[in-house]
Amino acid sequence: MTLSSPLPADDPAAASGSQQGHANHTLTGFVIFLLSESVIFLALFAGYIVFKMSSPVWLPAGVEGLEIRDPLLNTVVLVSSSGVAWLAERCLKRQKLVSFRLWWLLTMAMGSFFVYGQAVEWLHLGFGLGDGIFGSTFYVLTGFHGLHVITGILLMGLMLQRSFRPGNYDKGETGVVAVSLFWHFVDVIWIVLFVLIYVWQRS
């Protein structure tokens, strides 16, 4: 992972640190963080798959399965918000600050819609956290992902507030690029989760 681009041994310019800006460090560090964070989800996915395939009791008594229609709508909104975030980023690169703010706000709104939809779903389910392995995995996985969505929205709020500081984004927009990467990451995780939890219901 970290060795994917080894620098040539005798090329001083490529191997040098002092000429490179701090922004590059931030992005490198952030990508390393995301890779590490993705391993948590990989571990949880692996655990879920093992439980789903091997557990003698899966659904708690009286539960038929999960309703898929509203979560699907939620999924579509969240996944398309990634495209909106990309539009916002592009506007910022072209120095169009106002349209950046609009697209960025729309991304935040779509993220908030997802969180709202998830909260509504949680409140109307017929089982709880303590209802066997199904309840445990469902709430912990969707909850842990939801926490990431909320973090993403808060980070976007911070970036939005920074856009009102005059000249803040003149030298580059590392923060926005990083948050946007985080958002795409959260979306990809959700696609996997959606397939695992909602689509793969029959065993």
Next chain:
Amino acid sequence: MSSSVSFDPRVLKTPQPVPGAPDNWKRFFSFNTDAKVIGIQYIATALFYLLVGGVLAMIMRGELITPAADLVDPSVYNGLYTMHGTVMLFLFLFPILNGFNNLLIPPMIGAPDMAFPRLNAAAFWLFPVFGVILMASFLVPGGPSGSGWWAYPPQSIQNPLGHFINGQFLWILAVALSGISSIMGAINFVTTIIRMRAPGMGWFRLPIFCWTAMAAQTIQLVGLPVLTAGAVLLLFDLSFGTSFYRPEGGGDPMLYQHFFWFYSHPAVYVMVLPVFGIFSELFPVYARKPLFGYKVVAIASFGITVLSLIVWVHHMFYSGTPQWMRNLFMVTTMLIAVPTGIKVFAWIATLWRGKLRLTTAMLFCLGGLVNFIFAGITGVMLATVPVDIHVGNTYFVVGHFHTVIFSTITFGIYAGIYHWFPKFTGRMTYEGLGKLHFGLTFVGAQLNFIPMHWAGLMGMPRRVASYDPEFAFANVLASLGAFLLGVAMIPFILNIVSSWARGPKAPPNPWQAIGLEWLLPSPPPAENFEDDVPTVISGPYGYGLGKPLVENEAHYVARALEA
């Protein structure tokens, strides 16, 4: 900058107590972002916890000096070994090695500081927080967790007294915070090594310590999230009524064992790899020869990283693991002996016909190497399924891993402390006290850990407060060894404290070593080379080759001497 400031502003940022500097010691108690201050903060706090863990160990050995459980109650004994293991790993070894990373990586690669200084300070300050949380578990009703440092369910998800805040809860919280701190550190170290190397320092001019730090921190980034996930699920089972590890709710306690060992076996390599780095740095200095097979040693570090991630099931050979899985993991575990053996032979070849200087640091390296070869042999024995099923969960395992973790890793850490102490404090240590420390530690370690192998082969189970009288002789020897190790701390502490307070002033390069850090004054200024970063023109460890390490080397040597 106002000209009325009468002292050089750099003095304020110097990491060491400089006479006359207004805040010379307070910096160590502040949110300082200088990697050299953070390094010393890590090392000092970790050494404090070494004493705490050592006292716990000596109480246990006091209990085990007689076959009956007479000194402490068996349930207290469970808490003692749980806390001893947890303190030594999470509050001593990981933090002290992060201290070495902080002190060594930036000067070794010619960087002014870490890539993210504030993240670095935040990672450090989590350490006292989770240290206090773990210590607080001695005070809660029911005492500290007694489920061992593995914290296997179902024992670790019992809450007989029904308090929400119990010893196990605090244990999980402390381990999770330690994981967060380590990941913050790992991101920092890896980014720094990738992006902040001096001009001309390609990958194959990087000192081995940085290679091994990089390999070890990669393990942290891949493995720790899995432990964190496993620990969070454990917390939910313990405190919020979920069923991840409860068979009665459809869960599976074996999943925890997989999550735990997926990280916690590689964690041994996180600790031993930097020590391999220390060996690789020190043998060339004290044998006056280039490191044998530099490139192979460097690449073998990553060989260990990759293999370490596919061996974890060898801790579960006796946990009802299917036979195909046992065979597979037996082979992968034995394969680790290949890159490790390459390193051992490279060090021996480096020593071969060298002009050995037996300083304290070198003695600890040699002692650590001998012990490591012993531990490596018992390690391959344990990798073998039939042997492991026979001696797993006996004192043979305890003897094996203490020979790795104390007699190899901690020896390497002592070597590193004696070797780099002059560089980062500006003071020499006392060789006589150092050699006394080495002698006591070496004898104490053998006396403590070799009889454990023997007791284990005879069948003495681990984690027991009382045992059959036939094991008494081995246990008396081990206990005497443990008390000797306690005594060995006295010359060490005396040496470190008195040397720092009034030891002889250290020159920039007291060991005639080759490396960027030795081109800096002792102690180095806050930003190391500042704007005058040298251009590296040859590989490390050029002992006896007569080639300069950097362009215009005389200039840097002279500058370091002036400071």
